[in-house]
Amino acid sequence: MGVDEVGAGGSHAPALRVTAKETVAEGVVALELAHPDGARLPDWTPGAHIDLILPGGLTRQYSLCGDRWDAYRYRVGVLREPDGRGGSAYVHDRLRVGDSVGVGGPRNNFPLVPSDNYLFIAGGIGITPLMPMLHQADLLGAEWSLVYGGRHRGSMAFLGELARYGDRVHVVPEDERGRPDLDTWLGEPRDDVRVYCCGPPGLLDAVDTACATWPAPALRTERFTARQQESQVRDAPFEVVLARRGTTVTVTPGVSVLDAVRTAHVDVLSSCMRGTCGTCATGVLDGVVDHRDSLLTDDERAAGDCMFPCVSRSRGDRLVLDL
Known part of the structure; x- marks a missing residue:
């Protein structure tokens, strides 16, 4: 395997080099990544994230929070999570400038749709996907406000960069002002405002x-952790038809659709295994999905043409997937 690839979980991802690492708040570091040969990186849009593929098969998603017009650098912010599974600790404690790291994506499950008016609401590290959105809204001349809450100012990343936007940014450290007053900001529904949180x-x-x-x-x-789910609709085996393969697999209780599909030697890319990253999105041709993800809107769920097989299941005896 060459310097330009890093293996993880049986797949390959291009390796980018860490060109800068900076502490931007208490418990938060920002990484800048570039191609080792100085090549152009894939384009992305506000709200996108990349996968960092770390040693031991760890794959973690981080929102891109740099300049989307810079074609040669990615920037992500990483919060140290003491109760996490080791990814953030590796980034904080072991990843160094000059190291290579596998990168997947970018992908965008949180796109900024056109609007004349936006309200952005961030809590802690949730500021990261909103940073490029603020810049985009500003470039387009849209009206917007940001409400940014955190435990205290020292824990809130990128305050210096946000200062340039003046009074459109409302910083709400909990130790100074309590939690953001959502009733003030959201108490009156408005047809012309898009809310991103x-x-x-x-x-x-x-x-x-x-x-x-x-x-x-x-x-x-956008959720970094899975939404709490109601109990499953069905707790009995069901069949999944892989339409392109002409193969049928049985999914038993306690086994994910993703794992069952892999027994038929169909390799579906996956990452979080919690229905939060969107990597394993799969087309549904027939059947009714028991959606367990934290990504799809109510309208998207009602359409029934996509599912995330790492967590979602079937409401009936049979699903037909575009695999």
């Missing part, structure tokens, strides 16, 4: 509740 589960749940009376397309959220 990223942060810890408590904030996302509170924003979901506050936007319950808003028009359905108004709110878009």
Whole structure:
């Protein structure tokens, strides 16, 4: 395997070089990544993330938070998670400038849709996917505001960069001002405003509740942890037909659709295994999906033409997948 590839989980990903590593807040480092030969990197759009493929098969998703117009560098912010599975600890403690790291993507499950007016709400490291959105909204001349909450100022990344936007940015450190007053910002539904929110589960749940009376397309959220799910609709075996292969596999309780599909030697790319990253998105040709992901909107779920087999299952006896 050459210097330009890193293996992980049976797949290959291009290796980028760490060109800068900087502490940007308490417990947060920013990495800059570039191609070792100085080549142009794939384009991306605000809200996109990349996979960092780390030693031992660890794959972690991090939102791109740099300049999307810089074709030669990616930037991500990484929060140290003491209770995590080791990915953030590796980045903080062992990854050095000059090291190579496998990178997958970019992919965007959190796209910025056109609007004349935006409200951005961030909690902690949730600021990262919103940074390029602010820049894009500014370039387009849209009206926008950012509400940015955190434990205290020292824990809140990129405050220096955000200062250039002046009073459109509302910094709410909890130790100074308490938690953001969502009733003030979201109490009155508006047809002309798009709301984008990223942060810890408590904030996302509170924003979901506050936007319950808003028009359905108004709110878009991105979760770094899986949404708490209701109990599964079905706890019995079902069949999955792989339409391109002409093969049928049986999915038993306790086995994911993804794992069952792999027994038929069909390699579906995957990463988080929690329904949060979007890597394993698979087309559905027939059947009714029991959606267990934290990505699809209600309209997308109702359409029934896509699922994430790492977590989602079938409501009936049979699913036909575009595999």
